[in-house]
Amino acid sequence: MKIGILGAGQLGRMLALAGYPLDLDFVFLDPATEACAAPLGTHIHADYVDEHALAEFCVGVDLATYEFENVPAKTAEFVAGRIPLLPAPVALTVGQDRLSEKTLFDKLGIPVPRYMPVATREALEIAVKNVGLPAVLKTRRLGYDGKGQAVLRKAEDLDKAWAAIGGQPLILEAFVPFEREISCLAVRGKSGELRFYPVVENVHRDGILRVARPRADDPLQAAAEAHATRVLEHLGYVGVLAFEFFVASGKLYANEIAPRVHNSGHWTIEGADCSQFENHLRAIAGLPLGSTALRGPSVMVNFIGNTPSNEALAAIPGVHIHHYGKAPKPQRKVGHATVTAGNDAELETRLAQLQALVAAVES
Structure with missing residues (x-):
C-alpha cells in the first residue's frame, strides 16, 4: 500500500519510519524545498493549492492523510474527492479554527473557558x-x-x-489559572474501535512544548477519554487525535484538538507497546489497532533550536535520540529524546542529566 501525506515535516518523517516495517510506501506533498521527511519517500515539491501537483499526488497513492492541520480546506476537498482522505476533511475544518473548536466543545457538553x-x-x-x-x-x-x-x-x-x-x-x-496542562491521545479505527494512551502531562515554555510525560493512573484519565470520545464519534474520526486540556481545581477545560499525530505523543515510539505513528497508519489502512499500554516510566524532551551531541546523549542510559534533519534555528523543534527507565527514581536521574545537556546548548 502506498500512502500519501500532505506535509513532509518531522511528523511525516516519523509516520514513514513507523510505516516501513508494515510494508507501506509514502508520497509527500510539501512546498518546502528541504522538507525533512523527503528522504523517506517520493517528494512532490509543490504548493498545497497546485491542482496539477495534487492530481499527480492522488494518482500515485491508495489513500492519504496529513501531518498538520493547516493544510488548506480546498486542498483536502480536492484530495478527498479522488481518494480516501483520513481523518475526514471535517476534522481538519474544525481543527483549523479555534472558534469552531470551542463551538463544537460547547455543543458536545465539554467544559471550555x-x-x-x-x-x-x-x-x-x-x-x-x-x-x-x-x-x-x-x-x-x-x-x-x-x-x-x-x-x-x-x-x-x-x-x-x-x-x-x-x-x-x-x-x-x-485565562485559565491552570495547575497542569495535559493531553489525551486517542486513536479510532475504521470500525469504530477506540484506544487511548495514558494521559500526558505537558510543560511549555515560550508557548513551545518542552517536556511530555505520560502518567499511569492519572485521576483525570477517564474524564479525558470521555471528552475525546464525544469528539471522535461526532466527527466519525479515523486516526490519531490529540486533545489538549487545562486542569484547574481538579477539572478539565478543553483547550484545543489536533487532528493528527502530536508532539506530546512522541514518547510512544519507545514508551508504548504501539506508537502513535504506527497506530495512526493502522487506523487509516484498516488494520487492527495496537496496544496503547505504557511499557514503563518514560518522558520526552524536545530539542529547541539546537541539539546536544550524540556522544553526550548516548552516554545517558535509556536515552533514545531522534534528529529531524533540520538546520539549527532559534525556537525551532529540531529533534527530541525519550528517556526510559526501570523505575521512577531512575527516570528522574536520567531526565536531570538530559535536561542539563539541553540547557547547555540552548543557552
Whole structure:
C-alpha cells in the first residue's frame, strides 16, 4: 500500500519510519524545498493549492492523510474527492479554527473557558467586558507554538495586543489559572474501535512544548477519554487525535484538538507497546489497532533550536535520540529524546542529566 501525506515535516518523517516495517510506501506533498521527511519517500515539491501537483499526488497513492492541520480546506476537498482522505476533511475544518473548536466543545457538553469571537477593536472592548480579565487574545487560525497570542491582564494591554495581532479573525478566551496542562491521545479505527494512551502531562515554555510525560493512573484519565470520545464519534474520526486540556481545581477545560499525530505523543515510539505513528497508519489502512499500554516510566524532551551531541546523549542510559534533519534555528523543534527507565527514581536521574545537556546548548 502506498500512502500519501500532505506535509513532509518531522511528523511525516516519523509516520514513514513507523510505516516501513508494515510494508507501506509514502508520497509527500510539501512546498518546502528541504522538507525533512523527503528522504523517506517520493517528494512532490509543490504548493498545497497546485491542482496539477495534487492530481499527480492522488494518482500515485491508495489513500492519504496529513501531518498538520493547516493544510488548506480546498486542498483536502480536492484530495478527498479522488481518494480516501483520513481523518475526514471535517476534522481538519474544525481543527483549523479555534472558534469552531470551542463551538463544537460547547455543543458536545465539554467544559471550555469563557470565550467570544472578536473581529474589530470595538468588539474586543465588548468581549473583555463579557469574558473578563485576565484573558488571552488569539488568532482563530494558524497560531502555533505560542504564536498569534497575547495575554491581557489590564485594560491598558488592549491597544498593544490589537497592534500585534488585530485586523484578522480573533477569539478572546478567559485565562485559565491552570495547575497542569495535559493531553489525551486517542486513536479510532475504521470500525469504530477506540484506544487511548495514558494521559500526558505537558510543560511549555515560550508557548513551545518542552517536556511530555505520560502518567499511569492519572485521576483525570477517564474524564479525558470521555471528552475525546464525544469528539471522535461526532466527527466519525479515523486516526490519531490529540486533545489538549487545562486542569484547574481538579477539572478539565478543553483547550484545543489536533487532528493528527502530536508532539506530546512522541514518547510512544519507545514508551508504548504501539506508537502513535504506527497506530495512526493502522487506523487509516484498516488494520487492527495496537496496544496503547505504557511499557514503563518514560518522558520526552524536545530539542529547541539546537541539539546536544550524540556522544553526550548516548552516554545517558535509556536515552533514545531522534534528529529531524533540520538546520539549527532559534525556537525551532529540531529533534527530541525519550528517556526510559526501570523505575521512577531512575527516570528522574536520567531526565536531570538530559535536561542539563539541553540547557547547555540552548543557552
